[in-house]
Amino acid sequence: MALQNLLQSPSTPETTRRPEWTWKIGLVLETPELVSELESAISEGGATKVFERPASISSFEVANAVEREKPDIIFVELARTSKAAAEWILDVRRGEETPLVVAVHPVAEPSEMIAALRAGSSEFLSLPVRPAIYDAMERIGSMLEARRSATSERGRIAGIVSAKGGCGATTVAAYLGAALQHHQRTQSGGKQAAPAPNPLRILVADLDYQSPGGSAAFGVTPRSHAGNAFESVRRLNSHAWREHATTVSQGIDLLASPADGPQNDSPLPSATLPEPWRIESLFRFLSRQYSWIFVDLGRHLNPSNWALLQNIDELFLVTAPDVLALYQTRSILQTLSNRGFDKNLVRIVLNSNQSSPQDFWVESIQQMFDMGVFGVVPRDENAVKQSGGRFEFPADTTFGRAMIKMAARLAASDSAHRNGRVA
DSSP states (O other): OOGGGGSOOOOSOGGGOOOOOOOEEEEEEOOHHHHHHHHHHHHHHTOEEEEEEETTSOHHHHHHHHHHHOOSEEEEOGGGSSSOHHHHHHHHHTTOSOSEEEEEESSOOHHHHHHHHHHTOSEEEESSOTTHHHHHHHHHHHHHHHHHHHHSOOOEEEEEEESSTTSOHHHHHHHHHHHHHHHHHHTTTSTTOOOOSSOOOEEEEEOOSSSOOHHHHHTOOOSSOHHHHHHTGGGOOTTGGGGTOEEEETTEEEEOOTTTSOOTTOSSOTTOOOOHHHHHHHHHHHTTTOSEEEEEEEESOOHHHHHHHTTOSEEEEEEOSSHHHHHHHHHHHHHHHHTTOOGGGEEEEEEOOTTSOOOOOHHHHHHHHTSOEEEEEOOOTTTTOOBTTBOOOOTTSHHHHHHHHHHHHHHHHHHHHHTTOOO
């Protein structure tokens, strides 16, 4: 870390900060002014102080407190500890990477900063701790998030593309996640089963830059949109993410399309494709936050959704039983094949359309494309209408049962994947 990032220089005014810290914190301090200022900042940020010890006590006693309380961060006056800083940190951590250590000192002495960083501290603060603590804690939060993500199981990312407009890709994206949740709940005891011990977290990411429909499908007003998320991807953590995701129902969030959300606060034009590194970074972050991410890619293949396609685990191609939709389906499959996309990752979903000719049977379509149809969804406009402004999954309708059937297949495929088998 550059030394100038640690100096107490003016930054964002304190009154504009809205810290939201959910970490457990330990204090190992001697200077009363440091104790007072840090306790005030911790209280303001919403963090929990789990212990406080004088810096002069033995590292063994602090290590016991760390083992018992398991703080995420400890603030310590390394200049006042009973051992040399590097040795003290080793004793306290007992071979673990956490807690992260923030060295504090009454004054910003360069020699103390350098010694603390060399000893293994992640940050250095001095009086007054505000406003520097806000930037320091933002960096600390990113480090904690990265370490937790490294040990967590990665979620699955499914792209959903429509063969042509009106095939219902947005509907499939919106309801398949809810069907997965319903399937998980009912596996342990029927419709009234208690919530699963590890309930699925679902994100529907509406990245259709031409005809977005995620917010309309869910009946919600998005609080932000994907353009803002891509722009701030360097600073994302689980707390900052709340500014971008719109809650639809318990366990289901929406990331609205840039063409569907508030436009006045984003530096990215709604139709601007983010740089590849932003796409990769955002998808990597999301896969650590959610069990499943369903990405609405819009209609057909185009430069925008092709760039997104490089980061997904499987692709749902939603078609309909009419000549134009099936022609476009063939075209998409051919393009995917020409570009080296694994055919085994493609799932064809037949979304029925009552106004179209009904002479295209599933068997014929499977023969036409030399691949199975993953799911058949009946057209049922009444089933997908929201009542009272709330999103509800229509489990007892023909539409709902078809979605649950697909969800069961998807869950089985995911289980096989995680167990190292080919579904």
